Amino acid sequence: MSQFALLGKRRFAPFFLTQALGAFNDNAFRYALIGMATFRLGMSSQALSTYNNIALALFIAPFFLFSASAGQLAERMEKARLIRIVKAMEVAVMALASVAFMLASPGMLLAVLFLMGLQSTLFGPIKYSILPQTLHPSELVGGNGLVETGTSLSILLGSVAGNALMAVPHLGPQLASAAVIGVALAGYLASRAIPPSPATAPDLRFEWNPFVETWRVLGFTTRNRTVFNAILGISWFWFYGATLTVQLPLYTRNYLGGDASVLTLALALFSIGIGVGSLLCERLSGGKVEPGLVPLGAAGMTVFGIDLYFVRPHEALLREQNWWSMLSGAGGWHIAIDLVLIGMVSGFYIVPLFALVQERAERSQLSRIIAGTNIINSLFMVLAAAFGIVLLGVGLSVPQLFLTVAVMNAAVAVYIFTLVPEFPLRFFGWLLVNTLYRIRREGIDRIPEHGPALLVCNHVAFTDPLIVMACVRRPVRFVMYYRIYRLPLLRPLFRMAGAIPIAGAKEDPELLQQAYDAIDAALEAGEVVCLYPEGGLTADGEIAPFKPGISRVLERRPVPVVPMALRGLWGSVFSRRDNFLRRARLPRRFRARIELVVGAPVAPEGVDAAALEARVRELRGAEA
Structure with a gap:
């Protein structure tokens, strides 16, 4: 059965739509905020870079603080009911976001971003732990590929919508507000069609101390060596991806010489690449979890990341170009192809790792293991934000930062594959x-x-x-x-x-x-x-x-x-x-x-x- 047949199944389709609408809304708000900061508030390059890194840190802080508690809830509660509660929370957060847009307050927008991170934290353990309960083992890679593709396309459409709506003269904040509230309501309605998914540990005693539970959850993630090293690989991907995407607004403005449409194009190319790569995983792996694709993805992330640096290492001479002018300039199409290929090989890298965790983790602990994954992910993303601030602060350019993380990716990949030789061996065999x-x-x-x-x-x-x-x-x-x-x-x-x-x-x-x-x-x-x-x-x-x-x-x-x-x-x-x-x-x-x-x-x-x-x-x- 083709993976696309899952889109016609009630056990998958409503969840897929709910997840996609949530990803759309997250990015519509975030990129409306970025668009306001980049092109409407007139921030300097240094102030914009600092603001973007602070925004990333605030968004992911709840993952670090509350993921363990979210994992407990996902184990104890029936998952469809919990999803509806989380989506209702999203409606309330987006209502507050509309107020922040109207006031054009950078501080209030950052506070809303923190609440969005909290809502996403609660949804995270459900997102990946519900799939093994509703999908057959042979559907796991295809289902994960569809989720990653839907997420990538939602990121693309949300970022385009957020940028485009905020760019409308005089009506930008109003249109962005209406959009995020409307999509949040649509997501809540879609969640009501998700069939029940029983609690995997209904008798679990809830630990109210988040620090104690965080330590316990991290212990779950380390019990299976292969699972833990897959989690480390996932977390490194978030470090790599966060380093690229956080600096993308500054990169498109100063090094591609583009306006808001160039930022939208860059996000679109990267998202399309991830979607294509995620869908190809099911075909390349023959419908099974294939860790052998991970080294292929890791190698591509390094090769195309290095190539991206050499195409445009210096600031652009022209500014405020639209997307077509940028593509038509020297190296424009080369940069576009690199962004697509980085996204595509990232799909080869991340989809098998998530499927491997879902397949080999203990089912009664999977939600908490996913919560532990989110904690480690958030730590790596905080490190990515600090990494960007420090290296840009000591004088590195954005392309040099991209080059550095691409080279680091090769070293990290070799280290992880040494710890888990199954990955390179299966790649060689595949x-x-x-x-x-x-x-x-x-x-x-x-x-x-x-x-x-x-x-x-x-x-x-x-x-x-x-x-x-x-x-x-x-x-x-x-x-x-x-x-x-x-x-x-x-x-x-x-x-x-x-x-x-x-x-x-x-x-x-x-x-x-x-x-x-x-x-x-x-x-x-x-x-x-x-x-x-x-x-x-x-x-x-x-x-x-x-x-x-x-x-x-x-x-x-x-x-x-x-x-x-x-x-x-x-x-x-x-x-x-x-x-x-x-x-x-x-x-x-x-x-x-x-x-x-x-x-x-x-x-x-x-x-x-x-x-x-x-x-x-x-x-x-x-x-x-």
């Missing part, structure tokens, strides 16, 4: 497999989402583990022949992947026992382990008899066994049909059409090697 093959997956949902499982599969090509890793949603520990594991150039990769080396009983009985111990420890820890019971690659395309070691594994640790079969690999790249490793010629079946077929899990009781071999033969059929 890239290699999707380059060499065209894969059809069947029965992937039969692999248990949680708990230990033992995968057994026929062994056709050297790339078999990469194919399985690229298709299976969960991390997989592979058991491999020790001579291959010890290859000098590949050993570090195998170690990072958590592969388990094994030897025959006559070759190295001690290593064999260590392998059984490692398999048992992995299964005890609730991991997925993949065995190739044939003991080696097929030499003729046929399935060799399964060795009895699998029975020894199950006797020690009875876990569900999932039989799988690879089809179409014989004669493809890295199979032995063409002796690829011995002959200097390309195989005959580059970009082969292959299949991974997964059978129903088998209870461990009474399972032996012969029965599993027969089941894998049945799944594979006649095609090798």
